[in-house]
Amino acid sequence: MAKNKRKISILGSTGSIGTQALEVIDKIADKFEIIALTGGNNTDLLKQQCEKYKPKYVCSNDKNFKINGIKTLYGNDGLEEICSNKENDIILVAVSGKIGLKPTLKAIENGIDIALANKETLVMAGDIVMAKAKENGVKIIPVDSEHCAIHQCIKNITQVDKLIITASGGPFLRKTVEEMHNATVKQALSHPRWNMGKKITIDSATLMNKGLEVIEAHHLFGMDYDDIEVVIHPQSIVHSAIEYKDGSVIAQLGLPSMHIPIQYAITYPERFEGIKSKSFSFSEIARLDFEKPDYSKFPALKLAYDAGKLGGSATVCMNSANEEAVFAFLDGKINLGDIYKITAEITQKHTIIKNPSIDEIFETDNEIRIKTKELIKGI
Numbered sequence: 001m002a003k004n005k006r007k008i009s010i011l012g013s014t015g016s017i018g019t020q021a022l023e024v025i026d027k028i029a030d031k032f033e034i035i036a037l038t039g040g041n042n043t044d045l046l047k048q049q050c051e052k053y054k055p056k057y058v059c060s061n062d063k064n065f066k067i068n069g070i071k072t073l074y075g076n077d078g079l080e081e082i083c084s085n086k087e088n089d090i091i092l093v094a095v096s097g098k099i100g101l102k103p104t105l106k107a108i109e110n111g112i113d114i115a116l117a118n119k120e121t122l123v124m125a126g127d128i129v130m131a132k133a134k135e136n137g138v139k140i141i142p143v144d145s146e147h148c149a150i151h152q153c154i155k156n157i158t159q160v161d162k163l164i165i166t167a168s169g170g171p172f173l174r175k176t177v178e179e180m181h182n183a184t185v186k187q188a189l190s191h192p193r194w195n196m197g198k199k200i201t202i203d204s205a206t207l208m209n210k211g212l213e214v215i216e217a218h219h220l221f222g223m224d225y226d227d228i229e230v231v232i233h234p235q236s237i238v239h240s241a242i243e244y245k246d247g248s249v250i251a252q253l254g255l256p257s258m259h260i261p262i263q264y265a266i267t268y269p270e271r272f273e274g275i276k277s278k279s280f281s282f283s284e285i286a287r288l289d290f291e292k293p294d295y296s297k298f299p300a301l302k303l304a305y306d307a308g309k310l311g312g313s314a315t316v317c318m319n320s321a322n323e324e325a326v327f328a329f330l331d332g333k334i335n336l337g338d339i340y341k342i343t344a345e346i347t348q349k350h351t352i353i354k355n356p357s358i359d360e361i362f363e364t365d366n367e368i369r370i371k372t373k374e375l376i377k378g379i
């Protein structure tokens, strides 16, 4: 990293990734200057963060939110204004959902590197985002621990035969299909390894999250879907691996902590001790298990592969339907098992747009959400 401080903005600083990113920055505060922090509705936390980190800009979804001495912005326009500010060296996109896409594109157009946590950006518009990043010479550094692992393993993508993405299997790995179908919200939110936002935690319980990660990996690393394998690894120590053409397999390991991939992404290509709490010990870990995913129990994973292979607006549709179904489950309106049924039904009926524009992506997203809500009402 240059001697000067790296100028960073964090979109979604009040969320799980955002707060952990600030914990990372606390440990290496001399390396960063915070340009902007943004939140959605949690303005109490955003206010505390502004008082501590004194960014130049802050953005929230509350029009009445004001902080003296800090330029306050509002909503999507505010996020895009922050991403147009060329003062930024890097922007951590850690908002959840489709809201991340347009600001990410704005940052890319302005030549600003991206640390990308928001997987919806690539699931919805991976082709457009990666092409624009290439055109503008912008680095997209993945924050998701699996993609961060692959990013660390790859030297030359043309020599790679296969990506191997690991999955903990979530809270229902050893439960029956029926137990999983009827699980309570509390049970589904009890992830054995990771502490994350609610949406991604439910996706991890159904393995839809792994499916979204497969689509993300396809776009980030330009690999065919048939060359991306998912393997269940309950200990979450091997974060992912790659197999080279000559049969060599290189994996990235570490204790399960999002601090490490976040720090890697925002400090890349440098490394610092930062937030590292404990040295890694193979003998303490003792065993690592791997198994094939059970597609009959976790059909969402197969659905995501299929949507990815279909391409175009298929992944937009699947993502929007799944998100609405997850919200309905969290609101107690449907069972956990209904999430897949609803998402599959909507995705199978969707007429695919081959190379959707950004406008068509958002139109598809709106239409699908309306259709999904109607389907949910009928359940």
Ligand SMILES: NC(=O)c1ccc[n+]([C@@H]2O[C@H](COP(=O)([O-])OP(=O)(O)OC[C@H]3O[C@@H](n4cnc5c(N)ncnc54)[C@H](OP(=O)(O)O)[C@@H]3O)[C@@H](O)[C@H]2O)c1
Binding pocket: 011, 012, 013, 014, 015, 016, 017, 018, 038, 039, 040, 041, 042, 043, 061, 094, 095, 096, 097, 099, 117, 118, 119, 120, 143, 144, 145, 194, 195, 196, 197, 198, 199, 200, 258
């Ligand atoms: N958590 C993880 O370990 C993890 C790992 C890999 C990838 N990811 C990805 O990273 C992204 C964030 O995940 P998360 O777990 O950190 O989510 P989260 O805890 O729910 O946080 C989401 C953040 O986005 C903000 N936000 C949500 N809707 C918004 C809107 N309409 N306008 C403006 N801001 C909005 C939230 O603000 P308020 O809270 O203030 O409303 C919050 O700051 C997701 O795409 C997820 O898939 C997360």
